[in-house]
């Protein structure tokens with residue numbers, strides 16, 4: 001980028017920087033999206049912090065959990081995008097999320113002076129959960145977030161730190177549960193009343209069949225989501241994602257976006273330009289344009 005182009009980008013971004021300074025953005029970084037652009041995503045999040053936004057990161061790691069389970073001779077099993085988690089699987093989930101993915105992310109942030117602090121939902125009862133009762137049957141140690149310790153997150157933000165949260169929850173009896181990372185991020189964004197929730201994944205947004213083939217939906221309502229889940233056009237890992245978007249909006253988050261981690265600077269383009277990228281999920285009452 002030439003100096004003139006950089007200046008033009010900055011001038012375009014200025015009103016957005018002013019609008020979002022001091023606001024909380026919850027960013028869910030999916031395991032599937034931690035690919036070639038990993039460092040770019042980390043640097044973009046640090047950039048948000050440098051311009052006065054408060055990023056809170058919730059990460060996934062589903063693919064890595066599956067790979068580890070396979071190495072140990074287990075077969076991964078999912079029900080509507082949620083991992084069936086018995087005691088042995090839970091041990092691996094916690095090992096991978098809290099023991100490998102979380103410190104790897106924290107180290108990557110701090111290598112660039114990101115001021116990141118790693119936590120799992122167990123720390124300070126950050127994510128208090130109850131066992132999830134799924135209509136399809138017992139899926140084991142899968143938790144549903146019932147309370148978020150927002151004071152702990154806000155305390156870190158006050159100290160200009162980036163909380164990096166592994167989606168492992170805990171109940172009042174001290175049992176740990178596997179929480180889908182999208183759900184965890186949705187709950188955190190809702191509880192904090194975040195300005196924005198970003199779900200960074202490995203697809204460019206919600207894709208649906210259009211007259212000219214598959215296309216990314218740029219804006220979608222809760223009703224359209226319900227229809228696409230029913231018709232099977234939204235399936236698997238996208239199901240917890242869209243549910244998390246709706247929960248976050250209902251609980252108080254203002255805007256929710258699904259973007260592709262492999263798109264160069266998708267996060268910055270979405271925040272600082274008027275070129276919408278990915279899919280924006282609209283709050284109830286707001287229809288598509």
Ligand SMILES: Nc1ncnc2c1ncn2[C@@H]1O[C@H](COP(=O)(O)OP(=O)(O)O)[C@@H](O)[C@H]1O
Pocket residue numbers: 029030031032033060061062182200201202203205206207208233234235236237238239
């Ligand atoms: N309508 C849809 N549009 C886009 N992706 C979809 C859709 N329905 C299901 N998916 C699937 O959801 C996946 C994203 O979820 P997941 O693999 O859990 O990602 P992450 O690790 O980022 O949470 C996509 O790779 C795709 O296979």
Ligand SMILES: CC(=O)N[C@@H](CCC(=O)OP(=O)(O)O)C(=O)O
Pocket residue numbers: 029030031032059060061062063065081082083093142143167178179180181182237
């Ligand atoms: C209950 C449940 O499904 N938990 C997820 C937690 C990790 C996750 O959600 O990771 P991604 O965002 O990378 O998919 C799992 O075990 O895979």
